[in-house]
Amino acid sequence: MSVEVALCAxxxxxxxxxxxxxxxxxxxxxxxTLAVLGPSGCGKTTLLRLIAGLAFPDPPGxxxxxxxxxxxxxxxxxxVGMVFQSYALFPNxxxxxxxxxxxxxxxxxxxxxxxxxxxxxAMMRIPELAHRRVDQLSGGQRQRVALARALAVEPAVLLLxxxxxxxxxxxxxxxxxxxxxxxxxxGITSVFVTHDQAEAMALGDRVAVMRAGKVEQLGAPEDIYRxxxxxxxxxxxxxxxxxxxxxxxxxxxxxxGSLPANGLxxxxxxxGARPEExxxxxxxxLTGRVQAAFFLGDRVRVVVxxxxxxxxxxxxxxxxxxxxxxxxxxAAPPAPWPLPDA
Numbered sequence: 177m178s179v180e181v182a183l184c185a186x187x188x189x190x191x192x193x194x195x196x197x198x199x200x201x202x203x204x205x206x207x208x209t210l211a212v213l214g215p216s217g218c219g220k221t222t223l224l225r226l227i228a229g230l231a232f233p234d235p236p237g238x239x240x241x242x243x244x245x246x247x248x249x250x251x252x253x254x255x256v257g258m259v260f261q262s263y264a265l266f267p268n269x270x271x272x273x274x275x276x277x278x279x280x281x282x283x284x285x286x287x288x289x290x291x292x293x294x295x296x297x298a299m300m301r302i303p304e305l306a307h308r309r310v311d312q313l314s315g316g317q318r319q320r321v322a323l324a325r326a327l328a329v330e331p332a333v334l335l336l337x338x339x340x341x342x343x344x345x346x347x348x349x350x351x352x353x354x355x356x357x358x359x360x361x362x363g364i365t366s367v368f369v370t371h372d373q374a375e376a377m378a379l380g381d382r383v384a385v386m387r388a389g390k391v392e393q394l395g396a397p398e399d400i401y402r403x404x405x406x407x408x409x410x411x412x413x414x415x416x417x418x419x420x421x422x423x424x425x426x427x428x429x430x431x432x433g434s435l436p437a438n439g440l441x442x443x444x445x446x447x448g449a450r451p452e453e454x455x456x457x458x459x460x461x462l463t464g465r466v467q468a469a470f471f472l473g474d475r476v477r478v479v480v481x482x483x484x485x486x487x488x489x490x491x492x493x494x495x496x497x498x499x500x501x502x503x504x505x506x507a508a509p510p511a512p513w514p515l516p517d518a
Contacts, residue, residue, distance in 0.1 A: 178207035178365050179242045179332045181227060186237035188222050196222040198389040199237070209359050209366040211380025211397075213373065215412070219389040220369045221337060227367060228335050229254045241332060252281075254333070257326030261338040263318045265310045271297070271321050272306040278329040296324035299358075316347045323355075327362070334359075334366040340375060352378055373413055377401070385409050401450075407516045410448055417454065417488045419447040419512050428512055432483035433462040435507045440514060447512035451477070451491045454511065460504035464488065469496040480505065 181204040188197040197219040212220045225231040229251035238247045279289040297303045300320040340348045377397040384394045393405040404410035421430040423445045428437045464483030476496040480488045
């Protein structure tokens with residue numbers, strides 16, 4: 177059964193007085209996957225540890241699973257499954273032993289334990305690895321074993337602490353797709369901590385963006401990307417073009433020309449645009465010079481100077497302009513959009 181997880185005024189202060197997490201209220205819906213995104217040191221792992229029972233909030237903070245107060249319960253009494261960045265597999269046990277370890281601790285009868293281990297190894301598509309030693313596994317196989325171990329105990333909440341970080345890019349992409357499908361099929365309440373924007377956007381039903389011990393914005397991935405609540409969120413999630421200019425007569429005037437203001441207030445303006453919201457356009461009203469062009473396989477990333485106070489990044493699927501070439505740009509609504517100044 178999926179449960180709601182609630183943090184009520186939860187803060188955390190280290191023994192030396194350093195505040196790792198400011199007072200935080202957060203409700204995680206039953207069955208949803210919440211991606212917690214932010215840079216190193218922002219408090220995201222501390223938040224995960226409070227949910228897990230590996231750390232306890234400063235008074236009067238509370239952690240609730242449904243209506244049950246678990247604030248002072250350790251991890252072994254919360255019925256959570258956890259996958260660590262290092263996977264933390266036991267080298268003295270084979271794969272089946274690792275997956276069944278939590279069941280053994282819970283005194284699950286051997287016949288049932290073996291059946292559940294077999295089920296989860298099959299679910300992770302690694303049944304042939306049951307008797308293999310941990311040091312004989314690849315990174316992707318270890319990740320699957322760690323997931324199977326966490327899920328075999330049928331936890332109320334699944335917690336994942338950057339479990340894909342140690343993998344190479346291609347395998348990380350493959351497992352991201354598999355993990356997204358698995359979490360959707362299981363319908364288990366999950367919290368996924370990451371500093372990778374693509375992972376957060378792909379895996380999270382909602383994303384909580386953290387900075388300096390607090391949640392800056394909480395919302396659906398598209399809302400986080402398209403409607404950032406703060407300047408930090410706008411710059412941290414995806415690439416951002418900052419357009420500083422002046423709005424007159426419904427036009428945003430910039431050093432290299434102009435763009436439609438799209439409702440920006442008259443006067444000095446700070447606007448934003450994502451790379452895909454700007455395009456190379458021979459009829460465009462904004463002019464600049466190509467500084468660099470990077471071939472990315474399915475697209476070309478072009479850096480343009482002179483059009484705005486800062487270099488502008490545009491992505492195109494057409495022919496790549498050469499460095500030094502003068503180009504014109506236009507914008508697709510909703511760009512440019514108001515950029516939060518704080």
